[in-house]
Amino acid sequence: xxxxxxxxxxxxxxxxxxxxxxxxxxxxxxxxxxxxxxxxxxxxxxxxxxxxxxxxxxxxxxxxxxxxxxxxxxxxxxxxxxxxxxxxxxxxxxxxxxxxxxxxxxxxxxxxxxxxxxxxxxxxxxxxxxxxxxxxxxxxxxxxxxxxxxxxxxxxxxxxxxxxxxxxxxxxxxxxxxxxxxxxxxxxxxxxxxxxxxxxxxxxxxxxxxxxxxxxxxxxxxxxxxxxxxxxxxxxxxxxxxxxxxxxxxxxxxxxxxxxxxxxxxxxxxxx
Amino acid sequence: xxxxxxxxxxxxxxxxxxxxxxxxxxxxxxxxxxxxxxxxxxxxxxxxxxxxxxxxxxxxxxxxxxxxxxxxxxxxxxxxxxxxxxxxxxxxxxxxxxxxxxxxxxxxxxxxxxxxxxxxxxxxxxxxxxxxxxxxxxxxxxxxxxxxxxxxxxxxxxxxxxxxxxxxxxxxxxxxxxxxxxxxxxxxxxxxxxxxxxxxxxxxxxxxxxxxxxxxxxxxxxxx
Numbered sequence: 001x002x003x004x005x006x007x008x009x010x011x012x013x014x015x016x017x018x019x020x021x022x023x024x025x026x027x028x029x030x031x032x033x034x035x036x037x038x039x040x041x042x043x044x045x046x047x048x049x050x051x052x053x054x055x056x057x058x059x060x061x062x063x064x065x066x067x068x069x070x071x072x073x074x075x076x077x078x079x080x081x082x083x084x085x086x087x088x089x090x091x092x093x094x095x096x097x098x099x100x101x102x103x104x105x106x107x108x109x110x111x112x113x114x115x116x117x118x119x120x121x122x123x124x125x126x127x128x129x130x131x132x133x134x135x136x137x138x139x140x141x142x143x144x145x146x147x148x149x150x151x152x153x154x155x156x157x158x159x160x161x162x163x164x165x166x167x168x169x170x171x172x173x174x175x176x177x178x179x180x181x182x183x184x185x186x187x188x189x190x191x192x193x194x195x196x197x198x199x200x201x202x203x204x205x206x207x208x209x210x211x212x213x214x215x216x217x218x219x220x221x222x223x224x225x226x227x228x229x230x231x232x233x234x235x236x237x238x239x240x241x242x243x244x245x246x247x248x249x250x251x252x253x254x255x256x257x258x259x260x261x262x263x264x265x266x267x268x269x270x271x272x
Numbered sequence: 273x274x275x276x277x278x279x280x281x282x283x284x285x286x287x288x289x290x291x292x293x294x295x296x297x298x299x300x301x302x303x304x305x306x307x308x309x310x311x312x313x314x315x316x317x318x319x320x321x322x323x324x325x326x327x328x329x330x331x332x333x334x335x336x337x338x339x340x341x342x343x344x345x346x347x348x349x350x351x352x353x354x355x356x357x358x359x360x361x362x363x364x365x366x367x368x369x370x371x372x373x374x375x376x377x378x379x380x381x382x383x384x385x386x387x388x389x390x391x392x393x394x395x396x397x398x399x400x401x402x403x404x405x406x407x408x409x410x411x412x413x414x415x416x417x418x419x420x421x422x423x424x425x426x427x428x429x430x431x432x433x434x435x436x437x438x439x440x441x442x443x444x445x446x447x448x449x450x451x452x453x454x455x456x457x458x459x460x461x462x463x464x465x466x467x468x469x470x471x472x473x474x475x476x477x478x479x480x481x482x483x484x485x486x487x488x489x490x491x492x493x494x495x496x
Binding site: 016017018019020021022023024025064065066067068070093094095096098099101102105106121124125126129157194 | 337338339340341342343363365369370371372374376410412414416417424425429430431433436459461462464465468469470471472473475476477484485486487488489
């Protein structure tokens with residue numbers, strides 16, 4: 001009896017033991033890698049073939065508040081026709097595995113695919129390794145019902161040579177016989193410069209515009225914002241942070257896009 | 273640079289504990305004049321000399337696994353009062369068990385609430401401290417962790433990534449010169465998020481949500 005008690009105790013200790021706050025080998029995000037979720041998005045597209053409009057959800061900056069992420073997903077679950085959800089970065093505050101695990105646990109509540117975007121906080125400590133292991137990709141693109149989504153990494157303090165202009169250019173290219181209504185760029189931070197160089201910001205916006213991108217969607221600033229560039233026909237939408245109970249819904253139609261900012265009541269976003 | 277800072281801090285803490293008791297008595301004289309009669313101060317000195325023991329001398333050797341201080345951590349403990357202890361530990365985390373390899377330095381202060389004798393005989397006795405509460409700080413030594421924000425960042429862009437505060441609970445069994453300690457530890461973000469998002473943890477993890485946070489630990493102390 002004593003031996004069984006001792007063995008049970010050892011087993012409890014082994015399974016319940018964490019050796020370091022910084023360990024990275026107990027990820028619990030199975031099934032939420034970006035390639036797997038893109039497969040799920042493709043299945044949703046198959047089911048929606050023939051539709052000319054669809055809705056996409058957005059949540060951003062849920063670090064330190066998994067409850068808020070969980071609640072936002074709960075609210076979005078009530079949208080019958082939501083195709084998929086973007087989580088616009090900063091799943092974690094300190095780039096720790098436990099924080100990412102809690103976010104993945106919240107994702108399990110979703111009735112739709114969840115696509116993640118890397119944020120600056122996700123990239124510190126061993127966050128890059130955790131991201132690669134859990135989600136696989138820092139940049140990716142896909143098409144959904146004639147709309148092209150280009151998701152790019154723009155965390156300049158944490159990565160060198162980002163955003164990847166070659167990737168964005170290639171992803172924005174129109175294939176032969178492709179019908180495309182919109183090209184939408186998604187990243188954690190709106191176009192920005194480490195040195196606060198407005199020429200650099202202007203050049204990047206011009207780069208996006210020249211590649212046919214009409215909308216960009218971001219998080220990071222923790223408050224809703226919806227504005228058009230004062231020179232280019234390029235519209236930016238910033239999602240408020242999940243900690244404040246914010247999330248958003250984008251309605252994509254063949255000739256237009258509109259947004260609803262939700263806290264959690266949803267109101268139409270108005271261009272500033 | 274960070275390793276030098278860590279060891280200098282560790283040395284400062286150890287040296288601060290090495291204040292000889294006669295000097296402590298003089299300090300008490302100054303701070304507590306009501307009890308600092310010359311005879312009292314001299315008695316303190318005599319008591320110390322009789323024991324011939326400096327505060328620097330640790331009271332036990334500690335070996336611990338898990339509890340966020342390392343896969344294996346070895347350290348020293350100093351009894352502060354009859355029911356409290358300060359410990360310093362050096363821990364190692366191999367890549368094979370954690371996915372990354374790093375060293376950790378940890379400092380802990382634990383307070384044992386009360387003691388109960390389970391078996392009390394002249395030959396052997398087992399004492400049980402049913403519950404202890406402690407605070408700790410663990411420092412991760414790795415190139416990807418920092419104490420001071422790298423120069424490329426604006427001021428206060430991030431908090432230091434190399435430190436995590438710990439909250440420790442547990443129970444200790446003492447048999448002669450050996451103590452076995454079963455513990456449960458939380459690091460700062462876990463405590464914050466559990467308080468902030470307790471409904472999320474209760475709905476998604478067992479044991480009132482505690483299965484989603486924290487770590488068990490096992491330590492053995494050899495008393496000197």
